[in-house]
Amino acid sequence: MTSLVKSVGTIGGLTMISRLFGFVRDMLLARVLGAGLAADAFQLAFTLPNTFRRLFAEGAFSVAFVPMYSRALHGAADAASGEAAAAKFADDVLSVFLWILLVFSAVMMIAMPGIVWILARDFQAVPGKFDFAVFLSRVTFPYLALISLVAMLSGLLNARSRFAPGALAPVLLNLLLIAGIAIGWRVRGPGGDDRIVAEALAISVSLAGVAQLAYLWWAVRRAGLTLRFRFPKFTPEVKRLGMLILPATFGAGIYQVSQFVDTFFATSLPQGSLTLLKLADRLNQLPLGIVGIALGTAILPMLSRHIHSDDGAEAQRLQANAFEIATLLTLPAAAALAICAPAFVTAFFVGGKFTSADGATMAHIVVALVAGLPAYVIVKILNPGFFAREDTKTPVWTALASLIVNIAINLYVVQRFGIVGLAGATAVSASLNCLLLYVILHRRGWFRFTAKLAGRIARQLIAVAAMAALLWWMMPLMEPWYGGNIPQRVGALGALCGAGGAVFFATAFVTGALDKDLVAMLTRRRAKPAPMQE
Incomplete structure (x- = not known):
């Protein structure tokens, strides 16, 4: 568990820096552009490569590539043979992957008017909006090819437990934006x-891809690794990787696939709805990115090693510990965001071209989205249980079932509840996906929810309830400060966060929700190894 906490701390800390810069980016974007034509067009243009990035590069490709690369690296009789096998596999993948990316990007850019029409044909109702969205989408789409290569280079480093460069790269994107x-x-x-402003942003997206690729290439060379471009050849291992990627594209990406579904429905609503949804999702993405992505990235190579060495007990312990860390950090975050959404939205976003009415709608969207936040994070822990065993087909079926439910709910709620109903449907479908994944893991004997883990989470919920009661009481008392000057806004949010955090962790400590070994490792004190969950 020590190595898991250390890895999560490294990834989570650097991801937090990136998310904070992304938060600053969206604050500026809201105030400079508001929720209008240019903002909607850019959000769509940024959604296309960004969602494909999460779906293919950081989703399907990473979960298929890292276990295979780890097996080649650690499965040989000696270290030298493992290094040679891993290097050959990486070179073969790069040589094929590069050409696929170039062809795919070219086809998508040529077909961009049709793609934008599928996702946002209602943009045609506003003069100039559809054509502008097509133009921006073509400018931003090269980012996909660049960031996909970044994901591969990050995978090489992650398999060697070098998580920092991959976690730091997104900071470059947000700085350039x-x-x-x-x-x-x-x-x-x-x-x-x-x-x-929207055109400058679109250009910055592609320039950021160049900067991230250059940084990861330097990090890989600094780690002593060398990549060579070969004549593209579909070796048996490359073919196997492709067969794993295809189902994993869907299985690892229910949240990303839902983004396309949400985009389709959001663009059919009044102008500005897409922008409000994306900005609300930024608040939701803060804990999701810091906790969920960090845990998912750290657990996959570790879980792969335990499974390849046939150590089922360690695999169970690793996932149970990850589950406990996830709920410890995610449950209070979800409750705090749901209760304090009006305060956060008003303090951070309202101003300039972003009106109070926009802020009120966005706060309701945040509440609906964070209802599914624990599920979003836990899926990041459950999916590696399949991917580490090179089973990428099972998550396809759970994701498909969840997506069908998502679409069915949207067809009913969007016309009745608008953009808030759409966000709620996403939360419900993510929760369903989480439940299905766990049931299958449990039935196969790959992961079980133990009595000890359940007791720990029950105590965490008691602490969350205490925190929620305090925040519910404080919110109306400090309402005049949320839209005040900067010191008032900072003071109000600081009081909410400080008081809520203090009550949660104090209650968690008293009730035993905090594992003393986990606390010791999080605070970098010596601790005895945590016992396996029972």
Whole structure:
């Protein structure tokens, strides 16, 4: 568990930095563009490569590539043979993967008008909006090829427990996007065309892909690894990787597939709905990215090693510990976001072109989204239980069932409850996917929810209830400060976060919700190895 906590701490800490920069980016974007034509067009243009990135590069490709690369690296009779086998596998994959990315990107850019029409044909109702969205989407789409290569290089390092470079790379994206907003705002000037800002942002997306690729290439070389471009050849291992990627594309990406579904429905609603949904999702993504992605990234190579060495007890213990860490950090985050959504939205986003009415709608969207936050994170822990065993087919069926439910709910609620109903449908489908994954893992004997783990989570819920009661009482008392000057906003949010966090952890400590060994490792004190969950 020590190595898991250390890895999660490294990934989570760097991911938190990236998410905070992303949060600053969206605050500026809301104030500079508001929720109008240019903002909606950019959100769609950014959604396309970003969702494909999460779905293919960081989703399907990573979960298929890392176990195979780890097996080649650690499965040989000696270290030298393992290094040679892993290097050959990586070179073969790179040589094929690069050409696939180039062809796919070219086809998508040519077909972009049709793709935008499928996702956002209602943009045609606003003069110029559809054509502008197509233009921006073509400018941003090269980012997919660049970031996919970044994901492969990150996988090489992750398999060797070098998590920092891959977790740090997204910071470059957010820094360049912030620079794009600043440059666009300066060029636009007061009362200028918002499309200038959107164009600067779109260019910044692709430039960020170049910067991230250059950084990861340097990190790989610094780690002593060398990649060579070969003549593309579909070796048996490359073919096997492809067969694993195809189902994993869907199985690892229910949340990302749902993003396309949500985009389709959101663009049929009043102008600005897509922007409000994406900005609300940024609040939801803070704990999801810091906790969920960190745990999922750290657990996969570790779980693969335990399974390949036929150590089922360690595999069970690893997933149980990851589950406990996830709920410890996610349950209070979800409750706090749900109760304090109006405070966070008003303090961070309302201002400039982003109105109070926009903020009120966005707060309701946040509440609906965070209802599924624990499920979003736990799926990141359960999916590796299949991927580490090279079973990428089972998550396909659970994801398909969840997606069908998501679409069915959307068809009913979107016209009745608008964008808030759409966010709620996403939360329900994610929860269903989580439940199905666990039931299958349990029935196969790959992971079981133990009495000890259940007791720990029950105590965590008591602590969450105590925190929620305090925040519910404090929210109306501090309402005048949420939209005040900067010191008032900082003071109000600081009081909410500080008081809520203090009550949660104090109650968790008193009730025994905190594992003393886990606390010791999180605080970097010496601790005895945590016993296996029973």
